[in-house]
Amino acid sequence: MKNSRPPDSLSTLLARWQVAPPRDPGFRAGVWARLGGAAPATWGAYARRHAAAVGGILMVAIAVGAFSGREQARSRSAKESARLAAAYVQGLDARSMPMP
Amino acid sequence: MRNVLITLGVAVLACVLAFGVFFALNHNRAMHAAARQGDAMAWLRAEFRLNDTQFAAIKRLHDDYSVACGTHCAAIVAARERAAPPAEVAALEKVCVDSMTTHFRQVAALMNPGEGERYLATVLPRVAGYSHTGAPNVRVTP
Numbered sequence: 001m002k003n004s005r006p007p008d009s010l011s012t013l014l015a016r017w018q019v020a021p022p023r024d025p026g027f028r029a030g031v032w033a034r035l036g037g038a039a040p041a042t043w044g045a046y047a048r049r050h051a052a053a054v055g056g057i058l059m060v061a062i063a064v065g066a067f068s069g070r071e072q073a074r075s076r077s078a079k080e081s082a083r084l085a086a087a088y089v090q091g092l093d094a095r096s097m098p099m100p
Numbered sequence: 101m102r103n104v105l106i107t108l109g110v111a112v113l114a115c116v117l118a119f120g121v122f123f124a125l126n127h128n129r130a131m132h133a134a135a136r137q138g139d140a141m142a143w144l145r146a147e148f149r150l151n152d153t154q155f156a157a158i159k160r161l162h163d164d165y166s167v168a169c170g171t172h173c174a175a176i177v178a179a180r181e182r183a184a185p186p187a188e189v190a191a192l193e194k195v196c197v198d199s200m201t202t203h204f205r206q207v208a209a210l211m212n213p214g215e216g217e218r219y220l221a222t223v224l225p226r227v228a229g230y231s232h233t234g235a236p237n238v239r240v241t242p
Binding site for chain 1: 162
């Protein structure tokens with residue numbers, strides 16, 4: 001079988017070839033998306049990507065803080081109340097009056 | 101790594117905020133003010149949720165009782181000073197305890213029912229649990 005084109009016809013064809021792609025405004029974003037983690041993710045994006053873990057950590061932190069705050073307040077009030085109750089009864093107890 | 105640290109920081113912040121909110125919600129400000137001032141009557145008002153009428157009536161009872169208390173106090177101190185027999189001092193103290201108990205029951209009767217019971221449960225054990233070897237009587241022993 002004999003080749004009918006001369007050997008340099010490919011070079012000529014490539015030299016004439018022109019590409020006119022349509023404009024794509026999302027091209028740059030598409031490249032970053034395909035690169036994945038190459039671009040630095042914001043904390044919001046990170047939190048959304050790990051929503052369950054971040055949500056769990058926050059829930060535990062809030063629960064611990066709330067419980068501690070409540071217990072601390074109640075403990076403090078109970079101590080103050082006990083001290084004042086003792087002072088109240090002692091103030092009305094003639095037996096506890098010191099001798100002059 | 102940076103995002104993990106930010107997450108931990110946010111968690112600590114949330115923990116501190118929750119602590120502050122729940123501390124403020126459960127903190128009895130009136131009790132704290134009474135403790136700071138050493139005001140037992142303010143404690144009574146805050147602890148047993150007395151309204152103005154109840155508080156005024158109880159304050160009057162206390163003022164009246166303080167006269168009786170002063171009489172008991174003088175009798176006990178006089179007996180101790182002249183080194184009266186222990187039986188006589190004990191009898192005077194019993195009068196004091198009975199009078200105090202009656203007074204506390206009158207005060208409780210002026211409170212709302214549940215609060216009155218709680219009041220008696222708070223004060224009566226302190227009357228019964230009075231120790232003769234405690235600090236107030238330390239000067240009785242020669």
